[in-house]
Amino acid sequence: MVDALKEAHRILRPRGILIDARPDSRVFAYAERRNGTRYRQAGVIATTREELVNDRTSDRAVATAVREGWFRPLRAGRFWHRVIFEDRPTMQRYLDDHARFGHRVRWMVDPSTRRRWEADPWAIRRAVRHGLLERI
Amino acid sequence: MVTSTSAVGRLLPAISSLLRPPPEDELREYGGLGLVRRKRVIDIGCGDGRMALGCAPHASEVVGVDPDPEAIRLARRKARELGAGNAEFKVGVAQELPFADRHFDVAILSWTL
Numbered sequence: 001m002v003d004a005l006k007e008a009h010r011i012l013r014p015r016g017i018l019i020d021a022r023p024d025s026r027v028f029a030y031a032e033r034r035n036g037t038r039y040r041q042a043g044v045i046a047t048t049r050e051e052l053v054n055d056r057t058s059d060r061a062v063a064t065a066v067r068e069g070w071f072r073p074l075r076a077g078r079f080w081h082r083v084i085f086e087d088r089p090t091m092q093r094y095l096d097d098h099a100r101f102g103h104r105v106r107w108m109v110d111p112s113t114r115r116r117w118e119a120d121p122w123a124i125r126r127a128v129r130h131g132l133l134e135r136i
Numbered sequence: 137m138v139t140s141t142s143a144v145g146r147l148l149p150a151i152s153s154l155l156r157p158p159p160e161d162e163l164r165e166y167g168g169l170g171l172v173r174r175k176r177v178i179d180i181g182c183g184d185g186r187m188a189l190g191c192a193p194h195a196s197e198v199v200g201v202d203p204d205p206e207a208i209r210l211a212r213r214k215a216r217e218l219g220a221g222n223a224e225f226k227v228g229v230a231q232e233l234p235f236a237d238r239h240f241d242v243a244i245l246s247w248t249l
Contacts, residue, residue: 001249004230008180008245013238019166021246058249079165081157128157130166 001061009070012135018071020062023047023100024078024127025055031091031105032082034121039082042114043105045124051100062131071133078130082123088114091122156247159190169194175241180230181248185211185223191244192220199240200225201233 008018031043047055065071085091095103101124107114156162163169172191179188182200184207192198192215200211200223211225228234230248 004180004245004249007231007233008243010237011178011233011235011240012243013241016238016240017171017242019171019242019244019246020249021162021166021244022249023247061249075167077165079157079161081161083155128162128165130162132166 001058002064005061005065005070009065009135014135016135017074018133018135019130020133021128021130022055022058024129025052025100026129027127029101029124029126031107032123032125033088033117034123039123039125041125042109042117042122043107045095045105045126046102047100048102062133066133069136072136074132074134076129076131078127080125081128082125084121084123086121088118088120088122091124094124156186159187162187162246163190172242176239177242177244178233178235178240179244179246180233181245182211182225183207185214185225187244187246188223188225189214189218189220192218192223195242196222198223199235201228201230203227203229 012018025047029045030041031045032039033042066073085094095101095105163171172195174196176197177188177191177195177199179191179198179200182188182202183204185200188198188200188211202208202211205227208225208227215223215225226234
C-alpha cells in the first residue's frame with residue numbers, strides 16, 4: 001500500500017490531489033428494513049477481523065505517506081451509503097458472500113418479527129470515510 | 137450526513153459499481169465537481185470504471201487502471217456506450233503505473249487501499 005501511495009505521488013503534479021475513500025470499519029454497519037419511504041435499523045453488522053486488520057494497514061500506509069513528506073492532509077470526512085436489497089434472504093446471501101462483513105447480524109428485533117418482514121425491502125447502511133491529501 | 141443508495145436484487149450481478157455509491161454522490165462528498173473540472177484525473181483500482189466515467193464529463197482527461205482485465209473490458213465498453221472520448225482504461229497495478237512523472241492533477245483511490 002505504501003508502494004501504491006509512493007507511485008501516486010510520482011504521477012501527481014505538485015499540489016495535485018489524492019482522494020482516498022474506503023469503508024469506515026471504525027463504526028458499525030446496519031441492517032435496515034424499509035418501512036414506507038423510510039428505512040429503520042433492525043440489526044448491527046460488524047466488520048470481520050481480517051478486514052479490520054486490512055483497514056489498519058491502509059491507515060498506517062497513509063500515515064507513512066504523510067510522515068515521509070509525500071502528501072499533506074487537506075480534509076477528511078465520512079458519509080453513509082445504503083445498498084438496497086429486494087428482501088431479507090437476498091441481503092443475507094450478500095452477507096454470506098461478502099468478505100468485509102460478519103455473516104451474522106446482531107438483531108434488534110425478535111425472530112418472529114424478522115420472519116414477518118422477510119419479503120420487505122432491506123438495506124445495509126454503511127459508513128464511507130474519505131481523506132483528501134495534497135501532493136507535496 | 138448524506139446517505140447515498142445503490143440497489144442490488146436477485147437479477148442483478150453483484151459487480152462492484154452496483155454496490156458502491158453513484159460517482160456524483162462520491163464527488164459531492166469530496167468537495168464537488170470543481171475537484172475534477174478540466175483536470176487530468178487517474179482512477180487507480182478503477183474496477184468497471186464507475187468513478188472514472190463519473191468524472192469524464194467534467195475532466196479534461198481520465199485514465200482508469202485496474203489489474204482485472206475483465207473489469208477493464210467492461211469499463212471500455214461502458215466508455216464507448218457513454219461516448220466518453222476522453223476516458224482511457226488500462227490493465228495495470230497501482231505500484232507500477234505506466235505514466236510520466238507529475239502527469240495528473242487528481243488521483244482517486246476509491247475503495248482501493
